[in-house]
Structure formats: structure tokens, C-alpha cells
Amino acid sequence: MLELHGLSRSYGEHRAVDEVSFTVPDGRMVGFVGGNGAGKTTTMRMIMGVLAPTAGEVRWDGEPVTRADRVRFGYMPEERGLYPKQPVLAQLTYLGQLHGMPQADARQRSEELLTRFGLGERLTSKVETLSLGNQQRAQIIASVLGDPKMLVLDEPFSGLDPAAVDQMSALLREHTANGTPVLFSSHQLDLVDRLCDSIVVLHAGRVVAHGTSEDLRASAPLRYRLVTTGDTGWVRGAAGVQVIDLDGPSALIQPEDEATAERLLADAVARGGVREFSRIRPTLSEIYREVAA
Numbered sequence: 001m002l003e004l005h006g007l008s009r010s011y012g013e014h015r016a017v018d019e020v021s022f023t024v025p026d027g028r029m030v031g032f033v034g035g036n037g038a039g040k041t042t043t044m045r046m047i048m049g050v051l052a053p054t055a056g057e058v059r060w061d062g063e064p065v066t067r068a069d070r071v072r073f074g075y076m077p078e079e080r081g082l083y084p085k086q087p088v089l090a091q092l093t094y095l096g097q098l099h100g101m102p103q104a105d106a107r108q109r110s111e112e113l114l115t116r117f118g119l120g121e122r123l124t125s126k127v128e129t130l131s132l133g134n135q136q137r138a139q140i141i142a143s144v145l146g147d148p149k150m151l152v153l154d155e156p157f158s159g160l161d162p163a164a165v166d167q168m169s170a171l172l173r174e175h176t177a178n179g180t181p182v183l184f185s186s187h188q189l190d191l192v193d194r195l196c197d198s199i200v201v202l203h204a205g206r207v208v209a210h211g212t213s214e215d216l217r218a219s220a221p222l223r224y225r226l227v228t229t230g231d232t233g234w235v236r237g238a239a240g241v242q243v244i245d246l247d248g249p250s251a252l253i254q255p256e257d258e259a260t261a262e263r264l265l266a267d268a269v270a271r272g273g274v275r276e277f278s279r280i281r282p283t284l285s286e287i288y289r290e291v292a293a
């Protein structure tokens with residue numbers, strides 16, 4: 001398990017990361033989201049020891065993380081790391097060896113993964129001759145070589161087509177199934193929602209929300225869509241109800257609690273036909289906009 005305790009980093013007067021604390025439990029996939037400049041990359045660099053924290057600590061399995069621990073972490077940095085001029089299989093084999101794999105194993109595993117991800121015909125191609133999406137596939141493969149104990153991936157899904165997203169998701173799931181904690185950053189909120197066991201939302205260097213998508217939804221305001229057979233304008237006068245949007249027969253409302261919602265429904269039934277009365281589940285994007293506002 002990876003734990004961050006009060007991790008902070010300043011650049012001069014600017015506090016890029018401000019007392020960030022969260023955990024990535026064994027076998028769990030945690031999505032790290034936040035707008036441009038929120039501090040995700042800075043946090044990941046501190047996890048990997050590329051950048052020293054101004055304050056706070058990273059712990060691995062209950063102890064302060066060491067250099068030896070980090071050697072066993074798979075890392076996909078924002079700046080990427082493959083050499084453009086080198087053939088892809090040779091390069092991944094070399095990186096596998098750096099992670100302690102014997103050369104033959106590193107080559108076999110790299111070839112197997114490259115083939116699985118559609119690059120079986122490109123083993124001897126130089127990295128720079130691959131499309132950006134295919135370079136990205138090779139980058140992800142590089143980060144999972146050598147049985148990593150933890151995966152820290154900075155925007156691994158950016159630039160991947162939907163098929164590659166599914167293949168890479170399956171690959172990461174294989175690692176969590178073996179107990180490996182996975183932390184990845186992304187701006188693709190629907191993907192994070194679909195894939196992750198829990199989500200950390202960073203805004204201006206601070207954690208503003210943390211939990212499963214169900215937890216985050218539960219903390220979002222209670223909202224219903226009410227559609228009647230007539231004009232629904234009367235909801236404006238209903239006690240304890242905030243009207244978010246009103247368009248003829250259709251209203252988006254925010255009752256202060258469930259009891260108020262039930263009263264409103266009874267009122268609507270008494271006034272005539274009710275076509276729809278449904279709880280609105282906010283998307284992760286909507287929750288994100290609320291917490292980052």
C-alpha cells in the first residue's frame with residue numbers, strides 16, 4: 001500500500017502541492033484527476049523521488065519509501081522516456097533488464113506485450129517512426145515490465161484510441177488482480193469513473209474530494225427531474241425546493257431532503273399527470289466541476 005501524508009511542494013512562493021494525503025491500497029486502481037496545473041505531475045514525481053517534497057512523506061507498506069522500493073515501482077513519467085532513435089523491442093528488452101529481468105525473459109515478455117497490443121509487426125521499428133498512440137502503447141508496456149510492485153502512471157491513456165484504452169485497462173486490471181496498487185492521472189473523467197476503484201480530485205494543489213465514485217455521488221446535491229402533463233411552473237413556489245431549470249412541463253429541482261422530494265411528488269400527482277420523477281445521478285464531470293468551483 002502506498003500512503004501520502006501531508007505531501008507539499010513549493011516553487012518559490014507558489015505552493016504547487018499543498019498537504020496532499022491519500023492512500024493507494026493493494027489491488028486498487030486509484031484515479032488522480034484535476035485541472036491543468038492542479039499538481040498531479042508534481043505529486044507523482046514526489047512519489048517516485050524525482051522531486052523532493054517541501055514537507056510531508058511518502059510511505060510504502062507502512063514505512064518511509066526507500067530507493068530500493070522505488071526501483072520496483074513501474075513509472076510512466078509525463079515527459080515519457082523512450083529514445084526515439086532506438087528500435088522498440090530492443091529498447092523495451094533493455095528497460096526490462098534494468099528492472100532486473102534476465103535478457104531472454106525481458107525480450108520474450110516485451111515481444112508478447114507488443115504483439116498483444118498490435119505492434120507485433122513493428123518490433124524492429126524505431127520509436128520515432130511509430131504513431132503517437134503506438135508510442136504511448138510502448139510507453140505503458142515499458143512501465144509494467146519486471147513485475148512492478150506499484151504502478152504510477154502520468155496520463156497513460158492520453159492519445160489512445162478506444163480499442164487501446166480497453167486493452168490497456170485490461171492490462172492494468174491484471175496488475176491490480178495480483179494485488180498491485182495502481183495510481184494514474186487522467187483528464188478523461190468518464191474513463192476514470194468506469195475504471196477506478198476510487199478517485200482523488202486535486203484542485204490548486206489540494207485534495208478537494210476523495211472516495212469511490214458512489215461516495216462522491218452521495219455527497220453531491222439531491223436532484224430530481226419532474227415532468228408533468230401540464231405546466232410545471234408551480235414548483236417555483238414549493239417549500240424547500242430549489243429550481244435549477246424549468247422548461248414547460250419539465251423541471252430540474254433540488255429538494256432539501258428526501259421527505260421534501262416525496263411531498264413534491266404527491267403534490268404533482270394531486271395536480272394531474274406525472275410523466276417522470278427520477279433521481280438525477282451526476283456524472284463525474286459534474287461532480288468535478290462542483291468540487292473544483
Ligand SMILES: Nc1ncnc2c1ncn2[C@@H]1O[C@H](COP(=O)(O)OP(=O)(O)OP(=O)(O)O)[C@@H](O)[C@H]1O
Nearest residue numbers: 011014016017034035036037038039040041042043
Ligand atoms: N519546475 C517548475 N517550476 C516552477 N513551477 C512549476 C514547475 N513544475 C510545475 N510547476 C507549477 O506547479 C503547478 C502544478 O503543476 P503540475 O505539472 O504538477 O500540474 P498537473 O496537475 O500535472 O497539470 P497538467 O494536467 O496540466 O499536466 C503548476 O502551477 C505549475 O506551473
